[in-house]
Every structure is written in structure tokens, then in C-alpha cells.
Amino acid sequence: MADNAAIQEAGRKTMLRCENLTRIYSEGPQDITVLENLELEVRAGERVAVVGSSGSGKTTLLNLLGGLDRPSRGRVRVADQDLSVLGEAALGRFRNRHIGFVYQFHHLLAELTAVENAALPLIVRGQSRREAKERARGILAKVGMQARSEHKPGELSGGERQRVAIARALVTDPSVMLMDEPTGNLDQHTAASILALMDELASTTACAFVIVTHDMGLAAHQDRVLRLDAGRLTPA
């Protein structure tokens, strides 16, 4: 993890930028323009919540920000890299290095322990198992899961699983964290503890956070709340 001075320096930096971002789905009987000339800039350490009605395009936006889908027009830049110029293999490597994903349902692998799950992005990248697990243990400690690191997801509570999923997303020290309803599947008390963890992470990492949610309490807790409507983001 970066030290405080490095985080402050990085805090001035734009980590995520969308320019004229447009996504038109053309597969069905008629074209659907979901995002149209959308602009967004998120700085290091900044947390932006995105809210919007069902079907407004939040998932579409997250997929584009994470390089899981390609825009019809416009571009996404992550840590100054224009994703549109990367081929599939390079984009996969870039995603592994710079982008962390956390979903409502944790998507942990049932057969692996917490530390193995958290180490996976580093192992995929070719790092040795020993080094990857050592780093994963450090991140699990940071999310309060040190004592549970040898347990499999089935032996963990919902909140603990989500902490492991957050650790897995953080293990590569990403530039951008994309979260889709990170507390959506949790009871109020557990959700509050994940919220507190996110507060701590935002102040101790140089990462930019984009958090899609229907939960106005979670949204209001972030640095900015933007509403996705008619293909664009406006302050909520």
C-alpha cells in the first residue's frame, strides 16, 4: 500500500475519465442508446456513487469502466490509459493490474480458502503462490479477516465473504475499484461494517471508487452522488 505522502500526491491525479462515452445496443430489433456522450472524472481516493432507475444503464456503465465491454463511441481512460487502444489480451492484463471489481454476490471460488481467493488475481498474473498468498494475507488483515484466512467461503458469513471479495479486488493495488451494490445482499449491521471498511480504504489507498447502488444511504455516504438518467450523469 502507498504511504500517506504518496496518497496525498496521488490524490490530485485523475484515475478514471470518460469522454463522450456512448453505448448503443444494436443486437435487438431496434437500436437502444443507453449511454450518450457521458462525461465522468474521478480522482484518486475519491468515492463516487452512481444511482439511477432500473434500466438506466448502470451495469452498462460499470462494464465499460471495467473494460468488460467496448463503447460505441467515446473513450474510457484508467490511470491515463485509453482502454479503446488495447487489444483483448492487453486489456485483460490491464484489467488485472488496474481494476478491482466487487459485486453484490461475492463470486468467490467455493473450493479455495479466503487467502487463496484473495491471492488469485496475483497468481493469474504469474506471481508465485507463496508471494501472492503473503500479500493476500496482508490485505485480509487490512479488511479484518486475518483470523479467517484459512476458511472456505461456505464457512464464512455474508459480511465476511464480502470482505474477502473486497480483499481480492484490492490485492493488486488497483487504480479503480468498481462496486455493484457492495452491501446489497447484507443485513443493516453488516452493511454498516462494510461501509466503515470502505471509508477506511478510501483514506488509505490511492484508488478511485465508483459505487453503483439503489441504497440512498450508501450513496449519500460517498464524496459525490451522480444520477444516471437519459444516458448521462448529473449531480443527484
Ligand SMILES: Nc1ncnc2c1ncn2[C@@H]1O[C@H](COP(=O)(O)OP(=O)(O)OP(=O)(O)O)[C@@H](O)[C@H]1O
Ligand atoms: N446486451 C444487450 N442488448 C440489448 N439491450 C441491452 C443489453 N444489455 C442491456 N440492455 C438494455 O440497456 C438498458 C440498460 O441496462 P442496464 O443493465 O445497464 O441497466 P441498469 O441501470 O443496470 O438496470 P438495473 O438497475 O435493473 O440492474 C436496458 O434497457 C436494457 O434492457
